[in-house]
Amino acid sequence: MTERKPDRQSGLLGGLQATTRAQGRGEPKIGVDEFMSVAERFGFSPATLAKIRAAAEAEDMGEGPFLANYYAKLPETKVQAMERVAREMFGVKYAIALSSGTGALHSAFVAAGVGPGTEVICPAIGFFATAAAVVQSNGVPIFCDVDESLHMDPTKIEALITPRTVAIAPTHVMGGVANMEAIVAVARKHNLRVVEDVAQSCGGTYKGKWVGTWGDLGCFSISAYKIVGGGEGGLLITDEERLWERANGLAECGGLWRPVRFAPPRYEGELYCGTNYRLSELEAAVDVVQLQRMPETVARFRAVKRQVLEGLKTYREITPQLLNDPDGEVGYRVRFSRKPSNWEPRS
Ligand SMILES: Cc1ncc(COP(=O)(O)O)c(C=O)c1O
Known part of the structure; x- marks a missing residue:
């Protein structure tokens, strides 16, 4: 009986085989190194960066992310x-x-x-x-x-x-x-x-x-x-x-x-x-x-401004800035105008 050679067409005896999913580890264009570059920018310590890298490397990123608004395979970018x-x-x-x-x-x-x-x-x-x-x-x-x-x-x-x-x-x-x-x-x-x-x-x-x-x-x-x-x-x-x-x-x-x-x-x-x-x-x-x-950030600004203003109740030499809506402004600045024209020094 003659031995059959691998058939490159059929996949029989070790030839090419049909497959339904990509095999092997993905090597995405945008991968772990890019992710780590972002993590670095967040200012994590070297020890934490090492932990993040280890966790990220354990993950198969497949083809990696596509960082654009168009054509991304996501329900919502x-x-x-x-x-x-x-x-x-x-x-x-x-x-x-x-x-x-x-x-x-x-x-x-x-x-x-x-x-x-x-x-x-x-x-x-x-x-x-x-x-x-x-x-x-x-x-x-x-x-x-x-x-x-x-x-x-x-x-x-x-x-x-x-x-x-x-x-x-x-x-x-x-x-x-x-x-x-x-x-x-x-x-x-x-x-x-x-x-x-x-x-x-x-x-x-x-x-x-x-x-x-x-x-x-x-x-x-x-x-x-x-x-x-x-x-x-x-x-x-x-x-x-x-x-x-x-x-x-x-x-x-x-x-x-x-x-x-x-x-x-x-x-x-x-x-x-x-x-x-x-x-x-x-x-x-x-x-x-x-x-x-x-809304949380704005509420914090407003609370701090209220505190500052409460601490300034007794001044009379300066005029606080006119506010079109004191409750509606964001309030990260407290501004005053110069002393009013009827100002007189405190005796
Ligand atoms: C009142 C006002 N309009 C427009 C801009 C411009 O915004 P951007 O720096 O995002 O182009 C600024 C930024 O400082 C601003 O203060």
Whole structure:
């Protein structure tokens, strides 16, 4: 009897075999070393890092994570979770998680119709990014004076409105909140959009309503320096689908966000030249936890501020900053103005 040679076709006698699952240990593109690099950034001690590495190496990571919002084989990516939590937290229909507050403002202004030949009324005190995002959108910022609260003075807005004005962009500064009722009233009277810059006051409320939800679009910075934020990020919220779509267009390369990205425009003006302000999955993983903890963080700020103010009851030489809503402000700063004009030294 002649001995049969292994058959490379059939798998009989040691040839190739059909298999239903990948065999062997995965060597993912993003694996344990990348994970450890994140753990190091959290500042764990060398001993703890060694334990984490041992636990991570014991796990077969398969093909490893795909750290992007698109095409991830997950029920919900961290970016999607961030957007869901933002919608639930602020009670709005739409949220976009972005790479920075500046990106959120730029997307919001373009969504609101800012472009060549338009003007946006911005406060005289705030941060560079608000006016810069107007310029980035090819509009012109027009500065409105602030009142003693250091927020946009609603009584000074009307004098600045021209046929070119398309939006008013109040900034809530240093944990404070702007007088949104009065600002929105002026905007509605003149058919203008309101873009709120909430970068410094995430979690603040005016008359019991979150700042960021008074206007047409609310923009937050989710950077390390802010009330919510791990490293660098941003957030945009709105209740209007068309504003959300337009903001997404700017933030997502024109049309990447669409249900069928290569489809022709579904309405006139849907497609235009966008850019990329996508939030990274790693950043979103941190930010989504922080956003959920925001009410707790804000409550702590408020409690500490109350304590400080209670300890200052007897002063009379300085005036505390005017607050548009003392219960609604976040309260991580206590500010005073210089002595009032009727001030006299203590005898
Ligand atoms: C009022 C205000 N608007 C916008 C921004 C810009 O945010 P980001 O640094 O995330 O771009 C900041 C950041 O400091 C800010 O304070």
